[in-house]
Amino acid sequence: QKEVEQDPGPLSVPEGAIVSLNCTYSNSAFQYFMWYRQYSRKGPELLMYTYSSGNKEDGRFTAQVDKSSKYISLFIRDSQPSDSATYLCAMSARDTNAGKSTFGDGTTLTVKP
Amino acid sequence: GAVVSQHPSRVICKSGTSVKIECRSLDFQATTMFWYRQFPKQSLMLMATSNEGSKATYEQGVEKDKFLINHASLTLSTLTVTSAHPEDSSFYICSARGSGQPLHFGNGTRLTVT
Numbered sequence: 522q523k524e525v526e527q528d529p530g531p532l533s534v535p536e537g538a539i540v541s542l543n544c545t546y547s548n549s550a551f552q553y554f555m556w557y558r559q560y561s562r563k564g565p566e567l568l569m570y571t572y573s574s575g576n577k578e579d580g581r582f583t584a585q586v587d588k589s590s591k592y593i594s595l596f597i598r599d600s601q602p603s604d605s606a607t608y609l610c611a612m613s614a615r616d617t618n619a620g621k622s623t624f625g626d627g628t629t630l631t632v633k634p
Numbered sequence: 635g636a637v638v639s640q641h642p643s644r645v646i647c648k649s650g651t652s653v654k655i656e657c658r659s660l661d662f663q664a665t666t667m668f669w670y671r672q673f674p675k676q677s678l679m680l681m682a683t684s685n686e687g688s689k690a691t692y693e694q695g696v697e698k699d700k701f702l703i704n705h706a707s708l709t710l711s712t713l714t715v716t717s718a719h720p721e722d723s724s725f726y727i728c729s730a731r732g733s734g735q736p737l738h739f740g741n742g743t744r745l746t747v748t
Binding site: 570 | 683
């Protein structure tokens with residue numbers, strides 16, 4: 522079983538929809554949680570970075586962490602065609618050797634105009 | 635925000651030649667850099683972890699003599715694919731991490747070996 526499981530997708534939504542992207546994990550040592558957006562043929566771009574449980578909002582994006590359930594989510598409000606990309610969740614433990622992050626396999630999102 | 639520059643973005647080489655890819659952290663000191671390989675429509679596969687001034691730590695199944703990693707300074711790491719073959723064709727991505735910071739990624743290098 523993988524340490525991080527991400528909803529596989531692909532996900533297709535109409536413009537303006539609310540999008541929910543989700544990951545579950547098994548390692549209770551994870552304390553740092555990240556969401557990256559990757560456009561085709563580009564490197565991943567950091568979207569959200571959170572520590573421990575709670576919510577963090579940045580514009581149309583909200584990251585949610587529930588450590589008790591080992592579940593994290595990224596919500597995108599008023600989705601736009603430019604949000605079409607692959608979204609990767611990632612997480613790391615405080616004392617992980619060299620700070621390695623563990624990634625989900627990614628969810629590909631298409632927002633249709 | 636933190637910027638990681640990766641160069642070249644695209645390279646085509648002949649089978650048997652070596653290719654060097656550079657990864658630079660532009661506005662922070664990267665204590666650790668990571669190298670990944672990514673196949674189409676798949677997630678990142680970590681190849682190796684590179685700490686400044688020490689030998690890289692390779693993931694299981696990655697040939698260290700084929701993928702040479704050098705992290706000579708706090709802002710530069712290089713990956714050299716030696717004696718490249720067509721099966722080495724892939725998208726290679728680096729990431730860098732400063733103290734107390736999340737990972738930031740380069741824009742990747744698409745390697746095609748003919």
